[in-house]
Amino acid sequence: MEAAISAIASEIFSRILSLLSKKYRDHTAMDEKLKRLQQLLLRIHAVVDEADGRYITNPTMLIQLKLLVESMYRGYHMVDIFKYKSLWEKIRHEEGVLQNLEAAIANMTEFVVLLGGCDPCRRPYDTYLYTDNFMFGRHVEKQHIINILLQDRGRHGAPMVLPVIGGCRVGKKTLVSHVCKNDRIQSHFSLILFINGDSIWRIMDHEKFRNGRTLVVIEFFTDVDDDDWVKFYSNVTRLAAEGSKVIIISRIQNLARFGTVKAVFLNSLSREEYSYLFKMLAFGSIDENNHPRLASIANELAVVLGGSLITANVIADLLRRKYDAQFWLRILQRFKVMVDNNLLMYGEHPKDILENERPIDITSFISSYHSALRLMPPRIEKDESSERKLAHIAFGDLITGCIAVPNDRFVLVTWESRIPPYTKLVADVECAEETHECSTSTRKRRSSVRFPQGN
Structure with missing residues (x-):
């Protein structure tokens, strides 16, 4: 009996050692692949940045640049999976990504040579969702x-x-x-x-x-x-x-x-490109590698936001105020509830609802409010006296709950440009009883010759 027990124990111990050894080998292989992936991304990103500072007139080179950009953002998305997802998800997603990047690198040599013959260009003082005063993507x-x-x-x-x-x-x-x-x-x-x-x-x-x-x-x-x-x-x-x-x-x-x-x-930014942009905005000059928990939350937020460029700017600006996991989780949870409520009520993501010029429900942002709140589609604020009479509340203050909300109609300042012409995007917020007519009709667009930076 003792011999049998000893044999069973030995077998169990042997299997544990085998499992641990396999896990170690898998972990080592993952680390090696992550390093390789990051090295490839550095090379591709350097070429994309150089291309963005040149005048490229060759249509074939533009097609190749498009493929490089797509491969780059897929690669960054893969890095996130390696870092912040479970082992099963890593294995499920990793196939083909390294091979695609290595193929892109192999085909890049001729592109780099041709790029050297393209004239350099001076970047204007402009921004696309302000990323250090240069246009992101496109x-x-x-x-x-x-x-x-x-x-x-x-x-x-x-x-x-x-x-x-x-x-x-x-x-x-x-x-x-x-x-x-x-x-x-x-x-x-x-x-x-x-x-x-x-x-x-x-x-x-x-x-x-x-x-x-x-x-x-x-x-x-x-x-x-x-x-x-x-x-x-x-x-x-x-x-x-x-x-x-x-x-x-x-x-x-x-x-x-x-x-x-x-x-x-x-078209809208791809999921990988949008996630990269959102984290770049949220972390600013802070290295996300030093904040893995925050980076994981940011990845979830990017999915919840559904690709809205204006919301990415607004929420990223809010997150930069406080690099705290509990604070970021609270923001994530509030948006999850808001998105779920709108999916339940209207069967659509809030981003799609606003794009179709219809109001969304934001009651969950203020749990103690006496009635339902409807947010109308954003518009450019015009200097009108009637509009100025309404209370103006910053979106960040609404989300964090650090300001008292009026009992009637007010204006939500959704986003303000940081560079000239300092465009301000606002949206009317009304209680449900006042917005029934608005929700069933198309709002007349206000026109302006100025271009908002988030559109």
């Missing part, structure tokens, strides 16, 4: 738009028309605004004119077009009748100098029909 789209605007060819002297089409708040206006501040674009056009689609008949001033080549940037919130467009385009053709261009900005895909060149379509 590397290929930016280069493509610049290349089109610098082309001399036209259709019998008529201005070239480039539509830039994309969903709500994906970065259309910010991208175009950034391009317009480019040094080559600034020197190529004598005048860059930003107008609203509702004002196209009021800008036909002969004096404005006498200074030389003009770039007209026009934003449409609704579709345009073909006859109205022909009239507008004919006037621009008649008044503008040779080589003038027109950029159309809109969410409406049908407006791409007015383009004389292929439209640029902007």
